[in-house]
Amino acid sequence: MKFQELKTMDERLLYMSELAQRFLKRAAQIDEEAGFPFENISELKSSGYTSLTLPKKYGGEEISLYDLVKFQEYIARGDGATALSIGWHMGIIQDLGKKSTWKESMLQMLFEDVKKGALINNCASEQQTGSPTRGGKPTTTAVKKDNYWVITGRKTFTTMSPVLDYFNVSATAQETGEVAYFLIPRSTPGLHIEETWDSIAMRGTGSHDLVLNGVKVEEEYLVERVEPGNKRASGWLLHIPACYLGIAQAAQSSAIAFAQDYSPNSIQGSIIDLPYVKQKIGDMELELMRARYFLYAVAKQWDSSSEEERNQLKPELSAVKVAVTNAAIKVVDLSMRVVGAQSLSAKSPLQRYYRDVRAGLHNPPMDDMTILLLADNAINHNHPSKGWFAPRL
Ligand SMILES: Cc1cc2nc3c(=O)[nH]c(=O)nc-3n(C[C@H](O)[C@H](O)[C@H](O)COP(=O)(O)OP(=O)(O)OC[C@H]3O[C@@H](n4cnc5c(N)ncnc54)[C@H](O)[C@@H]3O)c2cc1C
Known part of the structure; x- marks a missing residue:
């Protein structure tokens, strides 16, 4: 069954609580083994949940923040790690639909893939900078060569790394010093996941290191420049x-x-x-x-x-x-x-x-x-x- 077939929020929440009960049954083993909730994420994808925040303009449902938060709370009642993981994807898509910072062609490409079940997360944290919210500059670098960007660095806390299709990576442009986000598809050569996640909390989030070794993306994959002092609420x-x-x-x-x-x-x-x-x-x-x-x-x-x-x-x-x-x-x-x-x-x-x-x-x-x-x-x-x-x- 798809969420999209259910019209009232009560029906949708009932469906989500059924899924969450299944997540709860799997939670102990995933936590014990520090595994990843592959089955949970796959069920969320096949239920249509992962595309619910897509804008109407792109054929989505554009659910409200209120509804999103409600769904997320229900998922977490079953399994916190699954909720935190899918929450990043859901929120990023909702936010992208609202802000007009990305090029239309890039948005369209991503949203078409999300309709088919693709998942995205932001990769901003690094060992050297700590939490990006404190203003540290990424040590991950982006170097412009002809019509390409070449990105090199290591990101920590890459939640959902075992199943992400897109990594939205912050990096500092070597030439200008400006900070920007680069959309990197999983299949890009030079990208790999190092399984470093050994946290005792949220063990099932697969928040491993993302290693970028001279990863090459076309010019337009620089999707967003970070404006210093931008105080946009999220x-x-x-x-x-x-x-x-x-x-x-x-x-x-x-x-x-x-x-x-x-x-x-x-x-x-x-x-x-x-x-x-x-x-x-x-x-x-x-x-x-x-x-x-x-x-x-x-x-x-x-x-x-x-x-x-x-x-x-x-x-x-x-x-x-x-x-x-x-x-x-x-x-x-x-x-x-x-x-x-x-x-x-x-x-x-x-x-x-x-x-x-x-x-x-x-x-x-x-x-x-x-x-x-x-x-x-x-x-x-x-x-x-x-x-x-x-x-x-
Ligand atoms: C379960 C989980 C999932 C996550 N998923 C993601 C993800 O998907 N993508 C992602 O990018 N990140 C993710 N993160 C990372 C997160 O957003 C933070 O970057 C990370 O937790 C480090 O935060 P911190 O405050 O401990 O780090 P630090 O910034 O290293 O700070 C450590 C301590 O130093 C002090 N400190 C450091 N700098 C300052 C300062 N300038 N001023 C004052 N005090 C300071 C504070 O006391 C702080 O507690 C995740 C984290 C967790 C726990």
Whole structure:
């Protein structure tokens, strides 16, 4: 069945939750073996999911950010690694459809391939620069030779590398020093994946190193120049908090199922009725509710805003990621306190959630940068020139 055949969001979410239940069954083994969720990605492709964010103009459905975030949360309830992996592709395609930075011919080529199931991710992180969000320049170089670019370097954290068809790679043009993105098809000679991913979190994301050894692409494969100081807001990055919210929801469900079932002989009934356990479940519910309302309110606001208004949403977009990710970490912690030592068993899904949810701290935007942004925002709003009644929302 294809998502495209289902017309209501309820029907689509039901279908996604069926897929997510299958992902959940496979999650432990993929995590244990640090494998890759090939089957999950293949099912997402054949369900038509991977083309849902394509613009209508190119024959797609152009789903809203709200719907995308909802789907992503559901996927993460089954498997966080699958959600984070496919989330990059879904978000990048949604973003490309909205911004007009790529040449029409390149967009058309990529979108036609996405309709057939092709997958893309951005490859921006490097050992030497760390997170690209901190402004470091890529050490990966692009050298112009006749009508070609020759690209050399190494990218770290290349999520979904086992199945990507396109690598959107940041590099510094050697001659001019400008930073740009180059679209590199998987089959390009000189490109290979080095299987370096040894993280204890999100083991199933296949975030290996991408090695580019004199990779040659035609001139037009320079798809986007990075303008210094460009402050364009990125709604699509909300797939990240959606992922960690989904993991937290799965942790709470797992803790409740355990508490309903666990009946030590020191008590009548199961531990679900103990006030201490109920308190923790209620605390989790409060965190989840707050996180969910915040995430979906910002997604809705994005969907109903003009391009100019969207650029004003940067503080909210950053704040929601930080708030939801930290809430998710807290929910997983509380879930483990409910379950007790059995949550640390290798057989418990909670130990996987515990490791996976930590990765959220190291996906963009980072906590410290967000708090500084919020401080500047608050100071700016409280400037004496704005008066006491400066409107905020
Ligand atoms: C599961 C997972 C999947 C990912 N997938 C992708 C992907 O698909 N594509 C991709 O490009 N990237 C990806 N990333 C990489 C991610 O976006 C970051 O680049 C990476 O996690 C490194 O971030 P960092 O903050 O630890 O690194 P660093 O920037 O090396 O920072 C390390 C520490 O140093 C400090 N620090 C460093 N620089 C500064 C500074 N200028 N100012 C203040 N403090 C500083 C901070 O305390 C920080 O915690 C992924 C990461 C994870 C965990």
